Amino acid sequence: MQDNGIQVFNIPAGPGSQEEGDMVLDYMKMPSEMNTYDIPMLPEAKDVERCPEAVKAMDQLQQMLDNYKPGSVTQSVALDAMPEADLDLLNQVLGEGEVSIVITGDQEIKIQETVMAGVWRLRCLNAEGEVTSECLEVADIPASVRAYAFEGSYALNLQDEEMPADLLNAPSVLAEIADVCQSFNGVAPEQPHVINLSLLPFSPDDHAYLAKRTGTGGVTILSRGYGNCRITSTQVNGLWRVQYFNSTDQLILDTLEITDIPAVACAATEDLEDSSERLVEIREVLI
Incomplete structure (x- = not known):
């Protein structure tokens, strides 16, 4: 009777069996702390x-x-x-x-x-x-935040503007901002309009041009919880830059919001x- 069995080869596995060379397994640091409510030390x-x-x-x-x-x-x-x-x-x-x-x-x-x-x-x-x-x-949110967030803001006008040729997605993002902000009148919409820059190919030139065209407004908000959230008003009416950082201060989410005040800042x-x-x-x- 002919043996048609499949040969089994013993391949070493486990610690020391792989040639690592210069490769190093590097994990992203996990959040190490979170701000929570502590009962204040009450006076006598x-x-x-x-x-x-x-x-x-x-x-x-x-x-x-x-x-x-x-x-x-x-x-x-x-x-x-x-x-x-x-x-x-x-x-x-x-x-x-x-x-x-x-x-x-x-x-x-x-x-x-x-x-x-x-x-x-x-x-x-x-x-x-x-x-x-x-x-x-x-x-x-304090009344002064709403009062000064977009003081001196302007409408974003892209007509007849020649943009740098090496930009990737900044032109389309600016066009979307201009279109949505036309209907913004300072009243909170049912849902904010959010543009997630983290999901788009965005070069350093894109970021620089976007920052130049939208400017920086008069309100900066820092919300510290599980990591940090930095919220900055722009000079375009209704437009906020909302950036989320983990506890090691790495940017994990970069967004634009068109609303009166981003909900993350409000009680x-x-x-x-x-x-x-x-x-x-x-x-x-x-x-």
Whole structure:
């Protein structure tokens, strides 16, 4: 009887069986940390008793959080005349949250979200960098962001413009921006118009030309959570540059959004409700 079996060859496998040469297996670094909500270190009851203005401000914040709905008129609590001890106590209670905003222009405004989403600390600075006024504001996004984001913006006009011949996709992206922005009137659309640059062949010349034609606006927003999100207004009405970075500061998503304010920067209804509940708990402990 003839043996028609298939021969089996013993091929070495496992550690040391492959010739690696100069090849190195290199994995992208995994995110190492994530910003989360931590309950602030609350002051002692005796310190609270000595700071009635801070207690009054927290009462006002509670009323505003309970009544505010996203899209309604923002409300604020002035801090200019508050005694230093009261202000320090209030700072201790509110802490710093994930979103920071800088507004440049005739007057610089620095904005920091507190640990309670939807409660913002605003500082107006003069030309010497001195604080001229400050307040707390309850809003999905501070009113000054909407007011100054596209101040001095212009309509993108590409007619009769000769573009560099070596561009890849910048011309088509600019044409899409010009078309969509024509209908933008500063009112939030049901869905923002998003252009994902990460999915397009985009050369350094494309990026440079796009930045030159759209310009840089007066509002920069940094949202720190699982990685960072940098949001910058442009000089084209309604157009934002939204870039996502991982925890090792590598750009992982590069987009353009045509909307009033990108949703990632705003406190949602659920966030505001949660902040109201947190403040109730804090006040119950302190007062």
